[in-house]
Amino acid sequence: MEQTLTLLSFGPDGWGDQIASGVGVTVSLALATLPIGLVVGFLLALAKQSDERILRMAAEIYTTIFRGLPELLTLFLVYFGLQIGIRQALLALGYESAMEINSFLAGMIALGVVFSAFASEVFLSAFRAIPLGQYEGGYALGLGKAQTMFKIILPQLIRIALPGLGNLWMILLKETALVSVIGLPDILRQAGIAARVSKEAFLFFGTACVLFLVLAILSSFVISAIERRVERSEVRV
Amino acid sequence: MSVAKQLIEAQLPPPELARRWTAARVTGSAVMALWLVIGVGIILFLVAEWDPAKIEKYAPNYFSGLQVTLTLVGISIVLGALVSIPVTIGRMSSNSVLSGIAYGYVYFFRGTPLIAQLFLIYYGLGEFRPQLQSIGLWGFFRDPWNCAILAFTVNTAAYQAEILRGALQSVPRGQFEGAQALGLSRVVIYWKIILPQAMIVALRPYGNEIILMIKGSAIVAIITVFDLFGETRRAYSRTFDFQTYIWAAIFYLIIVEMLRNLWNVLENRLTRHLKR
Numbered sequence: 001m002e003q004t005l006t007l008l009s010f011g012p013d014g015w016g017d018q019i020a021s022g023v024g025v026t027v028s029l030a031l032a033t034l035p036i037g038l039v040v041g042f043l044l045a046l047a048k049q050s051d052e053r054i055l056r057m058a059a060e061i062y063t064t065i066f067r068g069l070p071e072l073l074t075l076f077l078v079y080f081g082l083q084i085g086i087r088q089a090l091l092a093l094g095y096e097s098a099m100e101i102n103s104f105l106a107g108m109i110a111l112g113v114v115f116s117a118f119a120s121e122v123f124l125s126a127f128r129a130i131p132l133g134q135y136e137g138g139y140a141l142g143l144g145k146a147q148t149m150f151k152i153i154l155p156q157l158i159r160i161a162l163p164g165l166g167n168l169w170m171i172l173l174k175e176t177a178l179v180s181v182i183g184l185p186d187i188l189r190q191a192g193i194a195a196r197v198s199k200e201a202f203l204f205f206g207t208a209c210v211l212f213l214v215l216a217i218l219s220s221f222v223i224s225a226i227e228r229r230v231e232r233s234e235v236r237v
Numbered sequence: 238m239s240v241a242k243q244l245i246e247a248q249l250p251p252p253e254l255a256r257r258w259t260a261a262r263v264t265g266s267a268v269m270a271l272w273l274v275i276g277v278g279i280i281l282f283l284v285a286e287w288d289p290a291k292i293e294k295y296a297p298n299y300f301s302g303l304q305v306t307l308t309l310v311g312i313s314i315v316l317g318a319l320v321s322i323p324v325t326i327g328r329m330s331s332n333s334v335l336s337g338i339a340y341g342y343v344y345f346f347r348g349t350p351l352i353a354q355l356f357l358i359y360y361g362l363g364e365f366r367p368q369l370q371s372i373g374l375w376g377f378f379r380d381p382w383n384c385a386i387l388a389f390t391v392n393t394a395a396y397q398a399e400i401l402r403g404a405l406q407s408v409p410r411g412q413f414e415g416a417q418a419l420g421l422s423r424v425v426i427y428w429k430i431i432l433p434q435a436m437i438v439a440l441r442p443y444g445n446e447i448i449l450m451i452k453g454s455a456i457v458a459i460i461t462v463f464d465l466f467g468e469t470r471r472a473y474s475r476t477f478d479f480q481t482y483i484w485a486a487i488f489y490l491i492i493v494e495m496l497r498n499l500w501n502v503l504e505n506r507l508t509r510h511l512k513r
Contacts, residue, residue, distance in 0.1 A: 047261075047264075047265070050261045050265070051261070052259065052261040052262045052265045053265075054262065054265035054266055054269050055261050055262070055264060055265025055268070056265075057265075057269065058265050058268035058269045058272060059268075061272055064490075064494070065490065067493075068452075068489060068490045068493035068494060068497075069452070069486055069489055069490065070451075070452040070453070070454075070455040070466065070489055071452065071455075072455040072456055072458075072466065073455055073466060073469075073482065073485055073486055073489060076482055077482055077483075077486065080473075080479060080482065081479065081482075084479055170348075174348075174349070174350040174351075175350070177350035177352050177353055178350075178352060178456070180352075181352075181456075181459060188350070188352065188353055188356070192356065192360075195360060195361075199364070200364065201356075201360040201361045201363065201364045202357070202360075202361035202362065202364050202365070205353060205356045205357040205360060205361045206357060206361065208353050208356075208357075209345070209349040209353050209354065209357055212348065212349045212350060212353060213344075213345065213348045213349055216348040216349075217348070
């Protein structure tokens, strides 16, 4: 028992600091991915409900590809593909250099792409739940297209999409664990290093699971707080 | 009073207006062109790198990997469905201890990453080798394949329990009460009245769960099970040829799209009595 506590403690004997820094990396990766995924997902949803057929098709291809590929494969495609692509581009320009892509950046791109594909579906179904009269009301008041979108549609859209986006956030948080495979020092990787050195695999992987669980519980508190805040504007009948 | 003296002859319809290049159309065409370039680029790349010797050497590996992936997912989904039944019963039970345990189980396996669960079972339980040997289970836990099946089964059981519970609770109470009023036994009520209606609701989530498992199963490659992704990684580490990953992507996309379409057909067929 005492030995277990020493192993988990902060300081030179324990792995506390390393694992805490892993938690920081996991959380910052998820937080850095979120805005990209949300913005791209929103744009994709706009494209999918456009009148222009070719724009709809282009967005559908994006969703089909990135919803169908395993996240781990997307991550490897981005990680190795970008490295090879940049090297070829540099060679074409006459530079000879091997560039290492940062695993944080690769994780951000891969997870952001996957997140946006799923988020676009959530946004799309939220768009469909908003009556046409809301747009017409906006135009009748003399608002432009952009103003109607940002001042009338978006506030309602967020309220409808929030539960779906909350689920996607939970999934994103769990998917960050995959980036440990390409060497990002997140919770799982730090736990794996600690497990290998100390030969206490069950303890450290168990700790990693508990930490992910704690993050999930904290997020659910935050999400329900946001939901309560957004509900204030709901029409009470 | 004026009277029309002659009829105006039938006219041709006005010429169709040229479709304007709106912002949406320009963006759409640009993105579509990009997709086309990428698609043609990938095909050209695959053609340029086409090497019969490599194909002959690695194609059988890919097919055996595909088989491993599908077997793994098939077994875990079926076993998970069996495990999910007691979990669902526990979750819906009025006994607070039982429902608490079931809730904890579901919360743990849905709240932590599958890859962490897999490591916990494969590396974590490996540490208890003497204890496992003494009860004769070491042979089971030594094999990464068994560990993968165990991890996937307990994980998908948690998700499937939630699907099943949601579906069962979506059936209106009146259905149960009506059946009771007819004097049917509980087994008959569940088997003939509640389950058929619940399964239609659960169909789509079950399909999504199978797709999620197929995509999630790629992580077994890390604990040295040679599934489709494992074979891909092995081929890449020997050839350093990027097309290995592109072939894997094509295979995964085909499986997932086939399943998705199969599910659309299934849903259309099974809900045809609900459409008017």
